[in-house]
Amino acid sequence: MLAGAALMTAGTAVAAESLTVVSWGGSYGRASRLAVLEPFSAETGIEVKVEDYNGGLAQIRAQVETGIVTWDVVDLETPDLVRGCDEALLEEVDREALPPAADGTPAAEDYFPDTMTDCGPATLFYATIVAYNSELYPDGEPRPNSIADFFDLEKFPGRRGMRRLPQVNLEFALMADGVAHDQVYATLDTPAGLERAFHKLDTIKDSILWWETGAQPPQILADQEVAMTTAYNGRIFNAQVVEKQPFVVIWDGQVLDTGGFGIVAKTKKLEAAQKLVLYASRPEVQARIGQYISYSPARRSATALVTTHKETGVEMAPHMPTSEPNLPLSLSNDWEWWSDHGEEVNERFAAWLAR
Amino acid sequence: MNAAASVSAPAAVAKRPKRPRGSRLRAAALALPLVAFIVVTFIAPLGTMLVRSVHAPVVADAMSETVALLGDWDGGSLPAEAVFATAARELLKAREDRVIGQVATRVNRVQAGLRSAVTRTARRLRGLQPESWRAAMIETHAAWGEVDTWRALLLAGERYTGRNYLHALDLKRDAAGDIVAQPSEQRIYMALLARTLAVSLAITLLCLLLGYPVAYFIAHAPPGRANWLLLLVLVPFWTSLLVRTTSWIVLLQSQGVVNDLLVLIGLVNDDERLALIYNLNGTLVAMTHVLLPFMVLPLYSVMRTIPATHMSAAASLGAGFGKAFWRVYWPQTLPGVGAGSLLVFILSIGYYITPALVGGRTGQLISNMIAFHMQQSLNWGLAAALGGILLACVVALYLVYDRLVGVERMKLG
Numbered sequence: 066m067l068a069g070a071a072l073m074t075a076g077t078a079v080a081a082e083s084l085t086v087v088s089w090g091g092s093y094g095r096a097s098r099l100a101v102l103e104p105f106s107a108e109t110g111i112e113v114k115v116e117d118y119n120g121g122l123a124q125i126r127a128q129v130e131t132g133i134v135t136w137d138v139v140d141l142e143t144p145d146l147v148r149g150c151d152e153a154l155l156e157e158v159d160r161e162a163l164p165p166a167a168d169g170t171p172a173a174e175d176y177f178p179d180t181m182t183d184c185g186p187a188t189l190f191y192a193t194i195v196a197y198n199s200e201l202y203p204d205g206e207p208r209p210n211s212i213a214d215f216f217d218l219e220k221f222p223g224r225r226g227m228r229r230l231p232q233v234n235l236e237f238a239l240m241a242d243g244v245a246h247d248q249v250y251a252t253l254d255t256p257a258g259l260e261r262a263f264h265k266l267d268t269i270k271d272s273i274l275w276w277e278t279g280a281q282p283p284q285i286l287a288d289q290e291v292a293m294t295t296a297y298n299g300r301i302f303n304a305q306v307v308e309k310q311p312f313v314v315i316w317d318g319q320v321l322d323t324g325g326f327g328i329v330a331k332t333k334k335l336e337a338a339q340k341l342v343l344y345a346s347r348p349e350v351q352a353r354i355g356q357y358i359s360y361s362p363a364r365r366s367a368t369a370l371v372t373t374h375k376e377t378g379v380e381m382a383p384h385m386p387t388s389e390p391n392l393p394l395s396l397s398n399d400w401e402w403w404s405d406h407g408e409e410v411n412e413r414f415a416a417w418l419a420r
Numbered sequence: 421m422n423a424a425a426s427v428s429a430p431a432a433v434a435k436r437p438k439r440p441r442g443s444r445l446r447a448a449a450l451a452l453p454l455v456a457f458i459v460v461t462f463i464a465p466l467g468t469m470l471v472r473s474v475h476a477p478v479v480a481d482a483m484s485e486t487v488a489l490l491g492d493w494d495g496g497s498l499p500a501e502a503v504f505a506t507a508a509r510e511l512l513k514a515r516e517d518r519v520i521g522q523v524a525t526r527v528n529r530v531q532a533g534l535r536s537a538v539t540r541t542a543r544r545l546r547g548l549q550p551e552s553w554r555a556a557m558i559e560t561h562a563a564w565g566e567v568d569t570w571r572a573l574l575l576a577g578e579r580y581t582g583r584n585y586l587h588a589l590d591l592k593r594d595a596a597g598d599i600v601a602q603p604s605e606q607r608i609y610m611a612l613l614a615r616t617l618a619v620s621l622a623i624t625l626l627c628l629l630l631g632y633p634v635a636y637f638i639a640h641a642p643p644g645r646a647n648w649l650l651l652l653v654l655v656p657f658w659t660s661l662l663v664r665t666t667s668w669i670v671l672l673q674s675q676g677v678v679n680d681l682l683v684l685i686g687l688v689n690d691d692e693r694l695a696l697i698y699n700l701n702g703t704l705v706a707m708t709h710v711l712l713p714f715m716v717l718p719l720y721s722v723m724r725t726i727p728a729t730h731m732s733a734a735a736s737l738g739a740g741f742g743k744a745f746w747r748v749y750w751p752q753t754l755p756g757v758g759a760g761s762l763l764v765f766i767l768s769i770g771y772y773i774t775p776a777l778v779g780g781r782t783g784q785l786i787s788n789m790i791a792f793h794m795q796q797s798l799n800w801g802l803a804a805a806l807g808g809i810l811l812a813c814v815v816a817l818y819l820v821y822d823r824l825v826g827v828e829r830m831k832l833g
Contacts, residue, residue, distance in 0.1 A: 121795070121796055122798065123794070123795045123796060123798055126798060147539075148521060150521075151520050151521030151524060151539050152518075152521030152522060152525075153518035153519070153521065260605075263605070275781070401536045401540075404535050404536060404539075405528065405532060405533045405534070405535045405536045406532055406533065408528065408529070408532070408797055408799065409532040409606075411796075411797055412606065412608065412797070413605055413606055415608060415789070415792065416605065416606060416607065416608035417605070418781055419608060419611070419612065419781065419782070419784060
């Protein structure tokens, strides 16, 4: 502890105006750097160092509890933003300080519902979708086009990729089993419904290849290790448009999530960190992310500003999870349900995996 | 430490007969840095983790008045308005003090589903002055209208709890407070502990089987060659664990060297390559390789002390090689066998990184679950309880060994 404290003071003395920002790496990390972090540095003169992580609050908790805080700002999923706020792992952000829309609409009205937390607003929407490699499904033969097809090994043989977590997968399972979108969480809330979801996962369990980081799904799809995989839509977009991979996205049953910057509690660079959070909440900055990757802004006034992909000129709208044809097919992640049941369900999932 | 003191003391006495006590103290002082190091890096963290497994004071502290009021409650119907009012006040206070998340986590572990009741209520009640706190709380979250919620709050208010240990043993308390087994789909830890012990035993036997002949060969080779052979054991021993584990990935994966070879000589079809890694097999092979030196070295050091003349003597008295080996040689190597086996077994039941890398779904051990609770679910109390149980297993094993073989006969090299 003592040594840590000494180290920390030494660290702050050397680098006064630099921030350590932790994000998800890969094509999203690149988009975030180009659209948000580098312009932020150019405007404020605050140097930004980027590190990668795979989500979760564990490292933040360890830093806050030991008092050796090396991360200043972390790009978090909204449920973690809320939980981290409740557990005092993150600094609160004043909602009143968020900039209004260009036409003067206050931020509180400009943000989509459920995108604001006490520890900062979400920056963007992203979706977990199913994607397949079209080389495996030649022209003239049937191609999968629904979430039910993902679970149909008879019609569409081959391995499946899924994230090694119950979150989103249980929702996919129920939707594939015919549960209406607005009934998914009500069904999961009952013991029989939870059983039903696991039972549906059982039907493809032996064919699943589990992935853990967002960069893996496009990789295993390109290597044809799986016929279909769940993935973050932006990573598949990057593979399609930038790497010219023959991937196809199935928007049916996409699960929508949001994410945004949180400030690590007890950071020595609170002021600079707050500046970054406010900067990222500007509509034009959120829209700029949409020029690099297909994640849509958390503010209404920013949505209209998204047009084409900066590097290839591709029209972004068809690739956005919240654009017209795609949004009605979506399910919004009920993070309150997961905050209530996540621990119990994760444990059951681990027991199920080990069997 | 005792050993260090007792070894240095006689020497000091011989040198300076006039001041035995002072020099003994000084000799002991030499060990102080080590003592301090062990206390700070080993005993203190171990102690705090074990305390964490039974000590969970967050609700008892943050909602002390509510818990005290609930102590007098009949438990049959909803508590009185005064309890609601106190609970609301303490929830708001907990939110201000920013411990509401910890309170919610603790309550939610007693009864899943209550996290949102706690956090949402604390969020929404701010600034309200309702006529009836009971009505206001039930309106923010229906759970406050259930008797079970208040019972859960009372249970969460226990400062010391055996919950984590029950949980780690796949048990729980039912509504009446009796200890019952978890529902079958939720049981995981006992099966995992059994797998861990079985895998450790298998690895120990494999190491013994592979290591014994190697040690014998080295111990009885001419000195020049023995040094070279020993180096072959030591170089992997000195090589990074990660390097050795990942080289098994290169060898055993489906497009790896072993599968390529099998396909090449036609034993296996190209599209039916064997799954040699990312399963239990991967864990067994890689861990046996990693732990082999811990078996070979104690065996070697024991065997080296056994004079070759013993076997010749047995042969000259008419025993064949088999008989001479079993009656004369093998019994003399038992201290080495015991030391090596105990070492390998104890190391394997706590092994973490190798199964995490090559164990896939079926090759995970209990330590991987501890890591999961430390790093992902953040349930440190449960992780500590699992660690405590593992520690108890090791201590029990040590005692059994001491009873059967005698620890003083163990030779580590």
